[in-house]
Amino acid sequence: MENAQIKTFNKTMDSFIDKLLPELEEIYKDIHSNPELSMQEFRTAKIAADYLTKYQYEVSTAIGVTGVIGLMKNGDGPTVMLRADMDALPVTEATGLPYASTKVARDEEGIEVGVSHVCGHDLHVTWLMGAARLFSEHRDQWKGTLMLVFQPGEEVGRGAQGMIDDGMMDRFPKPDIILGQHVMVGESGTVGHRSGAILSAGNSLKVKLFGRGAHGSQPQTSIDPVIMAAATTMRLQTIVSREVAPIENAVLTIGALQAGTKENIIPDDATLKLNIRTFDEGVRDHILSAVKRICCAECAASNAPRDPEFTTLDSYPVTENDAVATRRVAEAFDAQFGDKSYETQPASASEDFSIFGRSWKVPYVFWFVGGTDATTYLEAKKNNQINSIPSNHSPKFAPVINPTLKTGLLAMMTAAIAWLD
Numbered sequence: 001m002e003n004a005q006i007k008t009f010n011k012t013m014d015s016f017i018d019k020l021l022p023e024l025e026e027i028y029k030d031i032h033s034n035p036e037l038s039m040q041e042f043r044t045a046k047i048a049a050d051y052l053t054k055y056q057y058e059v060s061t062a063i064g065v066t067g068v069i070g071l072m073k074n075g076d077g078p079t080v081m082l083r084a085d086m087d088a089l090p091v092t093e094a095t096g097l098p099y100a101s102t103k104v105a106r107d108e109e110g111i112e113v114g115v116s117h118v119c120g121h122d123l124h125v126t127w128l129m130g131a132a133r134l135f136s137e138h139r140d141q142w143k144g145t146l147m148l149v150f151q152p153g154e155e156v157g158r159g160a161q162g163m164i165d166d167g168m169m170d171r172f173p174k175p176d177i178i179l180g181q182h183v184m185v186g187e188s189g190t191v192g193h194r195s196g197a198i199l200s201a202g203n204s205l206k207v208k209l210f211g212r213g214a215h216g217s218q219p220q221t222s223i224d225p226v227i228m229a230a231a232t233t234m235r236l237q238t239i240v241s242r243e244v245a246p247i248e249n250a251v252l253t254i255g256a257l258q259a260g261t262k263e264n265i266i267p268d269d270a271t272l273k274l275n276i277r278t279f280d281e282g283v284r285d286h287i288l289s290a291v292k293r294i295c296c297a298e299c300a301a302s303n304a305p306r307d308p309e310f311t312t313l314d315s316y317p318v319t320e321n322d323a324v325a326t327r328r329v330a331e332a333f334d335a336q337f338g339d340k341s342y343e344t345q346p347a348s349a350s351e352d353f354s355i356f357g358r359s360w361k362v363p364y365v366f367w368f369v370g371g372t373d374a375t376t377y378l379e380a381k382k383n384n385q386i387n388s389i390p391s392n393h394s395p396k397f398a399p400v401i402n403p404t405l406k407t408g409l410l411a412m413m414t415a416a417i418a419w420l421d
Contacts, residue, residue: 003335006417009141010336010410016134017406024130024409025401029099031122035088035115037105038156041066044086044125048150051129055136057148060171064162068150069172070132077144077421081175082131082412083353084124085154088117094395118397120183120371125150127181127408134413142420145173149356157202157314160355169360177325178364179415180353181408185391186370187377189403191333191411192344193367195326199319200249200277201284202350207232207272207295208309211302216264223303225270226259232272232298233257239290244283251277251348252287277348279318316350322363329365332418336410344368349392365415369408371399 027047036044045066052059057070066086092114093101101116132148153159186192209232211225233254244250252274259270274291278284295308333341347368357364370377372389380386390396 003331006332006414007335009417010414012141013134013138013413016138017130017409020130020133021406024126024405027129028122028126028401028405031125032097032117033099033101033103035101035103035117035122036086037090037107037113037115038087038153039065039158039162040105041086041152045150045152048086048125048129052132052148055133057132057136063168064152064159064164064166066152067159067163067166069168070146070148071172072136072146074139074145075143075421077142078176078419079145079147079173080416080419081147081149081178081356082128082416083149083151083178083180083356084128085121085151085159085353086125087121087153087155087159088115089119089155089393090114091116091118091393091395093118095398097398116395118395119155119392120397120399121154123183123371123399123404123408124181126405127412130409131412131416135416142417144420146416146420147172147175154352157316157352160352164355164359174360175362177419178357178360178362179329179412180364180366181369181411182351182366183371183399183404183408184347184368185372185377185386185389186368187374188370188372188400189374189407190340190342190370191337191367191407192342192370193326193330193333193365194344194346195321195323195330197279197318197320197346198344198366199346199351200251200279200348201281201318202314202316203276203284203288204313204315205274205276205291206311206313207274207291208311209270209272209295209299210304210306210308211266211268211270212305213268214266216266219266222266223305224266225268226266228298228302228304229257229259229270229272231302232295235294235298236274236291239287239294243286243290248283249279249346249348250283250287251275252291273313277350279346316352317354317358319351319354319366321365325363325365328418329367329415332414333367333411336414367411367415369404369411371404373400
């Protein structure tokens with residue numbers, strides 16, 4: 001559609017959206033209160049599947065474990081894929097919201113953890129459910145094929161690939177465009193778009209360092225993996241500061257250092273879990289190589305009995321928006337949202353969303369929806385304190401429902417209708 005037609009379409013939809021918002025708010029609060037860990041999203045998947053069935057979609061379930069796809073063919077026209085991720089995080093919520101999660105579950109290692117939607121995937125699911133209903137109830141307003149994808153396991157980097165590996169490309173029509181969005185810290189009511197790289201590549205590793213245990217009173221009989229881990233942690237920080245050019249963007253974070261059980265026992269081993277974010281494949285490859293070089297060298301310096309053991313925890317490619325498709329989305333957003341539509345900076349977060357587009361070899365566009373109370377955000381921006389706002393993955397991350405719920409729904413429909421005839 002042309003941008004003037006898109007704006008007319010959304011103006012027509014506006015009253016229907018407003019009537020739908022109370023229902024969507026209840027859905028959102030329910031999903032928020034009942035989060036599920038990655039690849040365990042059975043309840044959320046059923047909610048989505050039942051909703052799609054209610055509004056006459058052809059529904060397929062259990063794709064890549066819990067993935068759900070709803071298909072609606074409505075005459076000749078492009079095939080548009082809209083995607084939402086469903087999984088929550090192993091984080092105990094501390095928002096204080098009346099609908100906050102109190103859920104606990106066992107993670108893949110059998111450890112009991114608090115579970116919460118402090119990344120915002122509950123909003124993503126709710127947005128897509130709202131779009132599903134509105135597009136179904138107003139089929140006279142568009143032509144083409146809608147493919148609505150509720151994806152598991154984004155937080156562990158396995159969900160998108162799991163759906164692809166489960167025959168998604170053989171079982172469903174090839175999209176002409178793949179669209180997705182994410183709630184982020186930002187002024188509520190805004191949408192941020194960007195051509196090219198918008199999210200970084202992400203690589204997570206577990207490194208096990210081997211020493212020799214002993215009594216704490218006899219350190220001379222040990223090869224201390226705690227010292228080894230501490231030295232390795234400090235040395236790894238020099239990769240970005242001393243081996244990566246200042247004009248390149250890169251982050252290396254040690255998120256976990258685990259060793260020992262008691263203060264007077266030197267353990268046999270220690271484990272580091274680290275995360276790397278980059279926007280360039282060459283930089284990524286250099287950092288991964290440097291991590292292995294430093295870990296091996298520190299172990300050798302400590303006279304470790306064996307080389308460290310490296311395990312890949314997850315790997316995300318760069319999310320790199322197609323230039324032509326992004327221009328189309330941006331123009332539609334500008335027409336709909338005016339100055340609330342803006343060109344955003346890239347974020348160092350990572351997503352597996354692009355795996356769909358990369359696998360199908362079709363263009364994709366990903367954008368951000370602001371979820372922070374406007375007054376709070378603008379005051380923080382004025383005082384250069386945006387970093388003080390709880391961000392995604394913080395136990396206190398809590399998007400404001402209004403106008404975020406409506407903005408995200410409208411953004412999703414605006415982007416989709418830019419392709420649908």
